[in-house]
Amino acid sequence: xxxRRFPFTRxxxxxxxxxxxxxxxxxxxxxxxxxxxxxxxxxxxxxxYGRILVNPSxxxxxxxSLVIAVCAATAATVLALLAALATRRAxxxxxxxxxxxxxxxxxxxxxxxxxxxxxxxxxxxxxGLGAMVAAHTAFCIPFAYLPIRARLEGISGTYEEAAHDxxxxxxxxxxxxxxxxxxPGVMAGFTLAFVTSLDDFLTxxxxxxxxxxxxxxxxxxxxxxxxxxxxxxxxxxxxVVSVLLVSLSFFLGRLRR
Amino acid sequence: MxxxxxxxxxxxxxxxxxxxxxxxxxxxxxxxxxxxGRREFFTLLGPSGCGKxxxxxxxxxxxxxxxxxxxxxGEDVTARPPFHRPVNTVFQSxxxxxxxxxxxxxxxxxxxxxxxxxxxxxxVGEALEMxxxxxxxxxxxxxxxxxxxxxxxxxxxxxPRPRVLLLDEPLxxxxxxxxxxxxxxxxxLQEEAGITFLFVTHDQEEALTLSDRVxxxxxxxxxxxxxxxxxxxxxxxxxxxxxxxxxxxxxGEALPGGGVRLDSGTVLPAAHAASGRVTVAxxxxxxxxxxxxxxxxxxxxxxxxxxxxxxxxKLELPVGGTFLLRQSDPAEAAPEAGRRVGLSLPGxxxxxxxx
Numbered sequence: 019x020x021x022r023r024f025p026f027t028r029x030x031x032x033x034x035x036x037x038x039x040x041x042x043x044x045x046x047x048x049x050x051x052x053x054x055x056x057x058x059x060x061x062x063x064x065x066x067y068g069r070i071l072v073n074p075s076x077x078x079x080x081x082x083s084l085v086i087a088v089c090a091a092t093a094a095t096v097l098a099l100l101a102a103l104a105t106r107r108a109x110x111x112x113x114x115x116x117x118x119x120x121x122x123x124x125x126x127x128x129x130x131x132x133x134x135x136x137x138x139x140x141x142x143x144x145x146g147l148g149a150m151v152a153a154h155t156a157f158c159i160p161f162a163y164l165p166i167r168a169r170l171e172g173i174s175g176t177y178e179e180a181a182h183d184x185x186x187x188x189x190x191x192x193x194x195x196x197x198x199x200x201x202p203g204v205m206a207g208f209t210l211a212f213v214t215s216l217d218d219f220l221t222x223x224x225x226x227x228x229x230x231x232x233x234x235x236x237x238x239x240x241x242x243x244x245x246x247x248x249x250x251x252x253x254x255x256x257x258v259v260s261v262l263l264v265s266l267s268f269f270l271g272r273l274r275r
Numbered sequence: 276m277x278x279x280x281x282x283x284x285x286x287x288x289x290x291x292x293x294x295x296x297x298x299x300x301x302x303x304x305x306x307x308x309x310x311x312g313r314r315e316f317f318t319l320l321g322p323s324g325c326g327k328x329x330x331x332x333x334x335x336x337x338x339x340x341x342x343x344x345x346x347x348x349g350e351d352v353t354a355r356p357p358f359h360r361p362v363n364t365v366f367q368s369x370x371x372x373x374x375x376x377x378x379x380x381x382x383x384x385x386x387x388x389x390x391x392x393x394x395x396x397x398x399v400g401e402a403l404e405m406x407x408x409x410x411x412x413x414x415x416x417x418x419x420x421x422x423x424x425x426x427x428x429x430x431x432x433x434x435p436r437p438r439v440l441l442l443d444e445p446l447x448x449x450x451x452x453x454x455x456x457x458x459x460x461x462x463x464l465q466e467e468a469g470i471t472f473l474f475v476t477h478d479q480e481e482a483l484t485l486s487d488r489v490x491x492x493x494x495x496x497x498x499x500x501x502x503x504x505x506x507x508x509x510x511x512x513x514x515x516x517x518x519x520x521x522x523x524x525x526x527g528e529a530l531p532g533g534g535v536r537l538d539s540g541t542v543l544p545a546a547h548a549a550s551g552r553v554t555v556a557x558x559x560x561x562x563x564x565x566x567x568x569x570x571x572x573x574x575x576x577x578x579x580x581x582x583x584x585x586x587x588x589k590l591e592l593p594v595g596g597t598f599l600l601r602q603s604d605p606a607e608a609a610p611e612a613g614r615r616v617g618l619s620l621p622g623x624x625x626x627x628x629x630x
Contacts, residue, residue: 177372178367179370182336182337183336183337184383184431186387190387199373
């Protein structure tokens with residue numbers, strides 16, 4: 019016999035799912051709407067997808083988003099890898115170190131964004147791509163750190179002892195055993211950091227400087243001029259990319275050792 | 276002309292090791308010294324927590340001793356890291372690299388030693404053939420059974436031809452039948468390869484079957500070291516007698532000039548050079564059942580178990596406590612449970628142990 023179920027479990031689950039995903043579904047459906055007014059449905063079309071592909075300001079914004087995400091995710095992953103290796107063994111202040119590393123997950127982003135803006139301005143740092151990469155790197159670190167750390171904990175220290183026993187010194191052991199076993203975690207961390215940077219709006223908005231946009235910043239400014247089907251189309255593309263990357267990260271994190 | 280005897284394969288001098296600090300410090304090894312001869316199959320035997328694995332890890336170089344010295348074939352290795360010691364280890368968990376194939380695992384050490392490609396290929400082939408794993412060269416460890424992984428672990432540790440092979444409870448993960456097979460195979464392998472084996476186990480039967488010499492450890496010390504026969508038949512400590520096989524232990528007082536007066540008042544004619552409180556030990560197979568009133572001790576038969584090759588009788592002593600007796604011919608008539616019987620205890624089978 020199947021275990022007793024609470025009544026209306028299925029109905030409740032469906033309601034919650036609808037609550038979560040109806041807005042997104044509407045957005046995607048309307049991105050295929052031929053009508054210029056985004057809220058009135060006429061007939062299906064992929065025109066808007068074609069338009070965003072040839073729109074030069076969208077292309078520039080997408081390119082900026084991509085450059086920032088690649089740079090910030092790479093830097094964050096390297097730092098997170100070093101941090102994960104450094105906090106591997108127990109030491110006094112290990113808990114505190116991890117709390118500090120994961121702080122960006124808890125701090126209100128608006129506060130950090132404003133603080134960074136004030137700091138950069140008072141130091142005379144030029145706003146724009148460089149400033150954005152620096153700020154993105156900082157808040158991407160915990161997203162890269164967590165999967166790497168989880169993977170590292172799953173690797174038994176016996177493998178490294180075995181490598182030492184088979185005449186590999188510390189550097190060789192890291193290259194031939196630790197790093198290959200850690201690699202799926204590193205890739206998962208990179209992907210998660212990449213998506214986090216790609217989707218960021220607040221920090222980018224504050225640090226963009228004149229004439230500089232990323233995709234989320236572009237969407238925000240475009241929407242002030244009115245909701246257009248073009249916005250729906252870009253949003254749908256971003257959604258698909260994000261979901262794909264997060265799935266990839268999840269898959270990499272669970273990869274068999 | 277005098278010949279200098281070769282230095283022992285492993286020489287351990289007054290090694291001590293503690294874990295933890297201050298009041299939490301726990302002494303795992305307490306002033307241990309021992310020599311392991313070349314080509315010897317030497318076993319460290321003891322219950323968990325006795326320090327046997329720590330001693331193996333000190334020889335491998337995974338731990339450093341607080342004091343004392345370790346030499347391998349005469350060379351002091353005390354301060355050397357594991358990758359500069361001519362020993363290899365078979366781990367309890369095997370620790371095969373999951374991202375490498377069987378042959379890449381076996382080749383690992385040879386590559387680190389900088390051996391030429393052709394020589395590596397030949398040596399890997401030989402090692403896998405010796406363990407009858409040649410057909411599995413391209414597999415990953417996850418695709419192998421426990422017994423097959425065990426063979427690969429052995430091939431990997433033997434391929435670099437170490438001076439000493441360290442085996443840390445390598446058979447404990449195998450089921451009983453496979454374990455028995457591997458025991459025989461290990462022994463043959465050791466004779467064939469001509470390498471010193473240092474084997475760590477808590478299984479006394481395994482230790483007796485395989486070893487040339489056994490060291491019985493308890494609480495970080497070696498209590499007794501000797502051949503399996505010596506350890507079994509002439510234990511020098513109560514703990515050793517109790518840990519190895521079944522034994523009956525009878526407490527009493529040593530009489531000057533020989534003999535022991537048991538707490539029940541009976542005097543046993545056991546030879547000894549002790550004084551004060553002692554324990555008389557006798558193996559179940561050395562005592563014999565005799566008619567009541569004619570033996571050294573009286574007892575009541577509680578239960579008899581048929582073992583196929585023998586009968587095992589459980590008896591109750593009048594002063595309390597049980598006595599095990601193994602009757603080697605199961606066809607021989609045995610008394611019924613509840614009957615009073617006599618126990619014949621031959622003097623040469625009695626061991627007197629200080630308490």
